[in-house]
Amino acid sequence: MTRQEILGWLREEDPGRLDELWTRSDAVRREHVGDAVHLRGLVEISNHCVRRCAYCGLRQPNQSLARYRMTAEEVMACAREAETRGYGTVVLQSGEDPGLNRFWVADLVAQIKRTTKLAVTLSLGERAKGDLWAWREAGADRYLARFETSDKDLYEAIHPSQGSRWPSRIPLLEALRSMGYEVGSGTMVGIPGQTYGSVADDVLIFKELDLDMIGIGPYIPHWATPLGSGTMRPRVDRSEQVPNSELMVYKVIALARVVRPDANIPSTTALATINPAAGRELGLRRGANVVMPNLTPLKYRKMYEIYPNKTCMTETGQQCDMCLRTRIAGIGREVGTGPGSRRKVS
Numbered sequence: 001m002t003r004q005e006i007l008g009w010l011r012e013e014d015p016g017r018l019d020e021l022w023t024r025s026d027a028v029r030r031e032h033v034g035d036a037v038h039l040r041g042l043v044e045i046s047n048h049c050v051r052r053c054a055y056c057g058l059r060q061p062n063q064s065l066a067r068y069r070m071t072a073e074e075v076m077a078c079a080r081e082a083e084t085r086g087y088g089t090v091v092l093q094s095g096e097d098p099g100l101n102r103f104w105v106a107d108l109v110a111q112i113k114r115t116t117k118l119a120v121t122l123s124l125g126e127r128a129k130g131d132l133w134a135w136r137e138a139g140a141d142r143y144l145a146r147f148e149t150s151d152k153d154l155y156e157a158i159h160p161s162q163g164s165r166w167p168s169r170i171p172l173l174e175a176l177r178s179m180g181y182e183v184g185s186g187t188m189v190g191i192p193g194q195t196y197g198s199v200a201d202d203v204l205i206f207k208e209l210d211l212d213m214i215g216i217g218p219y220i221p222h223w224a225t226p227l228g229s230g231t232m233r234p235r236v237d238r239s240e241q242v243p244n245s246e247l248m249v250y251k252v253i254a255l256a257r258v259v260r261p262d263a264n265i266p267s268t269t270a271l272a273t274i275n276p277a278a279g280r281e282l283g284l285r286r287g288a289n290v291v292m293p294n295l296t297p298l299k300y301r302k303m304y305e306i307y308p309n310k311t312c313m314t315e316t317g318q319q320c321d322m323c324l325r326t327r328i329a330g331i332g333r334e335v336g337t338g339p340g341s342r343r344k345v346s
């Protein structure tokens with residue numbers, strides 16, 4: 001697909017024409033990754049963060065948030081729950097938290113790999129190469145780090161580098177790949193200042209980076225952040241601003257599927273947050289093949305507030321599991337078994 005075609009779809013409003021895109025992305029999904037929907041148990045292990053991302057509620061200056069860090073025993077209990085529920089993967093996610101020390105995380109990963117059959121995905125931010133190596137050696141299989149937007153100026157404005165070791169996330173993703181991780185990235189859709197042209201570039205980058213996993217969700221304003229409160233207003237022509245609408249997220253998911261036919265693409269929690277009734281299903285019907293039931297203990301879950309009104313805040317792991325299985329069966333799909341790694345076709 002050319003950049004021009006991608007732009008055409010991003011601007012398309014006609015429901016009949018858009019049905020063609022949905023039909024195409026769903027067919028590509030079925031042909032390349034099948035009808036199985038893989039479940040990845042998500043554990044939000046710490047909400048401490050040293051960064052000042054202008055969009056994220058976990059940002060270090062947000063003092064209205066009580067901070068927590070789970071113990072290794074608590075994380076292990078969640079991993080065992082993931083296995084008991086038949087999930088193939090546990091995803092450990094956090095703010096960028098130096099308190100999650102290299103050796104502690106490595107021991108935790110090793111223990112999960114030793115005592116379960118789970119694939120382990122990490123999403124712990126921009127850590128030092130030595131940390132990433134140690135975790136890979138301990139057995140971690142995958143790493144997620146969204147590049148958020150391909151617009152360099154916008155990215156630098158909303159994700160200040162603070163002298164970070166990684167000037168942007170692209171070199172980080174390349175390093176992860178060279179270490180043998182399966183690599184996941186992705187974007188938010190509808191960030192203030194995000195243009196149609198830059199989102200078309202995002203889609204081309206999904207292809208170029210040959211991503212194993214692609215996570216796409218709507219940008220949701222958080223009142224305790226500069227972008228969400230309106231104190232930061234990136235300037236952009238109104239006709240160029242991409243809306244953070246549900247429809248726009250489906251378009252980007254569908255285009256991601258078309259350009260990366262064999263990637264694992266989740267129907268994200270952020271999407272379910274803006275349409276709790278049907279967002280999960282529509283994501284799965286327009287290109288996605290993964291969902292991530294939340295296993296974070298309830299007492300911590302409301303503190304992992306990257307954006308407000310996150311869905312599934314009060315459901316136990318069991319309720320999340322039941323709800324998602326019902327939704328998957330409701331659209332005639334089946335729950336995947338095994339780790340659900342990417343099976344490369346190209």
Ligand code: SAH
Nearest residue numbers: 055056094095096125146218219220306307
């Ligand atoms: N610290 C890790 C994990 C961050 S949370 C990291 O930086 O990679 C995972 C994702 O949540 C982020 O990559 C971002 O795309 C998304 N996110 C953060 N704030 C958000 C917001 N206000 N609206 C929607 N998604 C958001």
